[in-house]
Amino acid sequence: MSFLNNVITGISLGSIYAIIALGYTMVYGIAKMLNFAHGDVIMVGAYVCFFATGSFGLHPVAGVLLAMVVCTILGTVIEGLAYKPLRQAPSLAVLITAIGVSWFLQNSAQLLWGAAPKVFTPVVSGGLSIFGGQLNISYVTILTVVSCLVIMVLLSAFIGKGKMGKAMRACSEDKGAAQLMGINVNSTISMTFAIGSALAAIAGVLMCSAYPTLMPTTGSLPGIKAFTAAVFGGIGSVPGAFVGGLLLGIIEIFAKAYISTDLSDAIVFLALIIVLLVKPSGLLGKYVPEKV
């Protein structure tokens, strides 16, 4: 039974990684940049939900929605202020700016809300107990997995069909040509950031419901791991982020359960290194030869 329990915990953690990884992979796919501040947007989303439900007594659903709105605005503002002026700059400059934004968010959070950890109240409590109490599945776990699936289906539909999705794929391939086809590249990129940040808010709330310690650095390690998941699955690929996230979560929980709690992160990254050695573009990524 403990094996099954571990699988379920792994899928649940993996679903959170997958939702975060979607934000990384979409932004990378379209803007060709690594938004290292993405993990900290998760943290902001969790804080917003924490205060909305805790201090203002809002219903958890309203708290999540508020967090999504705040993060969407935050993501768009970050993109407009920090990344948009660097659209023509070398990618290294954008990367360093992203790290700067990440530090800025962490320190602002510390200034505003203090460094002391807060105990996050899960948005749903309780759970299912089956096989006479041998297998416990919390409602948070179910909610996390269901949310992840729903998000995947909606996002695939959005990108695969419809006008904005086509505009996104066009921008991802060739921004110049997309512009000449009448596509507003700037608003397409802003849209991508908005969607990624709204997903980050959901991920933040789900993550803090499962692991209820909330502090300004809460988002950074999951952010890095979700980035790993995105690379694992093939960065730029939406199904890749999903597969990468799930696998990473399962590997992490299994490593914790059967090998060593201390070594679990090392094992996760070892798996990443092995995948990249065998398939440098990630599991579902496509190898794109550099044009000369």
Add this chain to the structure above:
Amino acid sequence: MSKQYPKPKLVPVPSTNIIPERDVDKSPILECRHLGIDFGGLSAVSDFNMAIGRTEIAGLIGPNGAGKTTVFNLLTKVYQPTRGTILLDGKDTHSMTTAQVNRAGIARTFQNIRLFSKLSVEDNVKIGLHNQATYPMWSGIFRLPSYWHKEKVAHEMALELLSIFDMQDLADHQAGSLPYGAQRRLEIVRALATGPSLLLLDEPAAGMNPSETAELMDNIVKIRDTFQIAIMLIEHDMNLVMGICEGICVLNFGKIIAKGTPAEIQANPAVIEAYLGKKKEA
């Protein structure tokens, strides 16, 4: 040469421009006045004056590095001109972005093909149709009736446009997997899908064999006749240029050195000198 096209008489319009006689009572679709751009200290294009009639096929020729593609980049606002004005259908494009210029009516193809190669042929055309599709994004996610209707219309329009080049059977293929000539034709279809009033073709016949070029010439004229739009093309294939262009503009070192009908251009000493070098004085 596959066939001869009627050569219209060119008539002067204000400033130093010439456009076909049949278009003269309508204002030109495009007018460039003293257009110029500098890169650092280098003047890539200067004092570029040109007018294009509403149904004209115009040619822009010149030796390599003369600034032809730069002119296209200025017209589409990929570059912001340093000097001068571009009037598209009488409206100044100075404050427009590339995307806005496209919506205002200029579409183009590229010298080196720039299709969305991972997308299907049909999706490439639909991205061109982008401007016309106006359903809200939620209806796309949840597949509301308005989405289905607009998608059906877009699908039919895409197939109809592809049929110009007899490419409707390739709709589901990945654009990058098409043979070279088909990719060039798809670029033209994609540009047409944006609903332009002026179509810019950057070396449409590059890499094509003589029979493909002859077919392309027929198709360019067919597009002009069907859609009643102006077409401006950059081309090194003189059979194509002299065969279908009505007005030709010759550029050398960023300056216009000659303008006129194909016959006038062929006889122009400045053009011969630019292409072949100066005759040695005896």
